[in-house]
Amino acid sequence: MRRMTDPIDYRALQTIGWPWPGAPELPAWQALFEAHPQARPGRVIEQHRTGYVVADAPEAGLKTESPAEWQRPRFPSHERAAVGDWVLLDGIKIVALLPRRTAIKRGAAGEHYHQQVIAANIDTVFIVCGLDADFNPRRIERYLLLVGGGGAQPVVVLTKADQTEYSQDALDVLEELAAQDIPLLAINGKDPESAGALLPWLGAGQTVVLVGSSGAGKSTLTNTLLGEQRMKTADVRGNDSKGRHTTTHRALMPLPAGACLIDTPGMRELKPTGEEALSESGFADVEALAAQCRFRDCAHQSEPGCAVRAAIDAGELDEERLLNYFKLKEEVAAAAAKLAVRQAETAQERGKGRGQQFRPAGKPRRR
Missing domain, CATH: 3.40.50.300 (P-loop containing nucleotide triphosphate hydrolases)
Incomplete structure (x- = not known):
């Protein structure tokens, strides 16, 4: 990384993926630049359990400190930086995570709902x-x-x-x-x-x-x-x-x-997050067939006028592929239900935090 007093070298940043002028994400990043005028942009090139390595040019990595809130146990893991993210650095401390353009995520292992950014x-x-x-x-x-x-x-x-x-x-x-x-x-x-x-x-x-x-x-x-x-x-x-x-x-x-x-390391578990759409995930053909079924709530089993079963009978659709479609559809629905619960809990926690922050001093709580 360059010294804080050096001008930002955007050509060097572009060699590690910085958006070219006119990219749609740049205006959304401008407010964070203005909020941290002393900070410099860099890209996360390594992610370890103990922290990150951030670079502003090829072969220019720097070990960094993450914000204190990222280190809280209940802080959502997908809101922390991941490899490929752009961040703002003040010295060696990450002070802002720039909004992502794209991401690949999975549901983290365990009973509790978490997302992990790959x-x-x-x-x-x-x-x-x-x-x-x-x-x-x-x-x-x-x-x-x-x-x-x-x-x-x-x-x-x-x-x-x-x-x-x-x-x-x-x-x-x-x-x-x-x-x-x-x-x-x-x-x-x-x-x-x-x-x-x-x-x-x-x-x-x-x-x-x-x-x-x-x-x-x-x-x-x-x-x-x-x-x-x-x-x-x-x-x-x-x-x-x-x-x-x-x-x-x-x-x-x-x-x-x-x-x-x-x-990336090999992944044994590939759990959906609940945000996936099967029509955008390699199953557009199955979804298109399902839209042609006679009944809107067709289960694609033995109903009359089922376009999906007709495609299987005609050898146009592999039955194992259909069974995998059913399985993944159920997993996405289950993950979406967990996601909704998690979002409601998060909104409630943040609402309580705002209430505590703005409650006038000395005013008694309602019982």
Whole structure:
């Protein structure tokens, strides 16, 4: 990071994803700049349990202190900074989080409702899946659910194409996604020429995040795109292709092609937040069929005039895909109910706080 007295170098910021002049998010950020005239902008490039590393240019990271309110146990985790976020720094202290343009989130593990931001201000999500025992169309659909509605474009990247003769068969299995204009690519993540198929999404100023299970080949692909062996990699188990966590934290890295790449640890749990729309999450075809059913409340079981069942009978829709649609729809509804309760509790807590703040001194409380 530069000294507080140095002028802000916006060209250097643009090399790590700062919006170009005229970007729609810039006016919304202006008020925070005016509220903190001594602060400098930077981007969160690493997120650890103990804090953040923020940069204002490539290879210019600085360990920072987060605001005191972020450290409270009940502070919503999704309102803290995540990798890819833009923040304002006063010295080494984060004083403001700039509003996000896009984000990919999931429901955090546990009984209580929480959201976890995987990455922020991203343009593209590479959903990485290995063409070995890791290949799982249902898991890909679950990732698409989390990406949908967040503002970023999903791209399904099937790695380890050099290890199988069935790459095209895997692409055919996912043809219903391709029909919705979701890009599908099968590549060898170790081969720069093969990985070059991803270059259309890696232009200057773009930010891409890799998501996928452990052993899918995310770190290997990251090293290939970087042109150096920076990320640790490990062989998967031969019996089930399960991988070990070689990436231990989220990190943002500038690429030679001009984009910024965020690598993430493998995620075992992919819970929805309740804000997802299945029509924007790889199930637009199922939703469109459901709209053609004779009855508005059709359950797509054995009702007459069911367009969904007709598509299955005609071989136009995979029944396992429909069952996964039902499952995810139930999960989104359950998460949405928890979200509504959490929002009501938050509003009540903030209302109490305002009441205590503005209650005239000496005035007795009502019993």
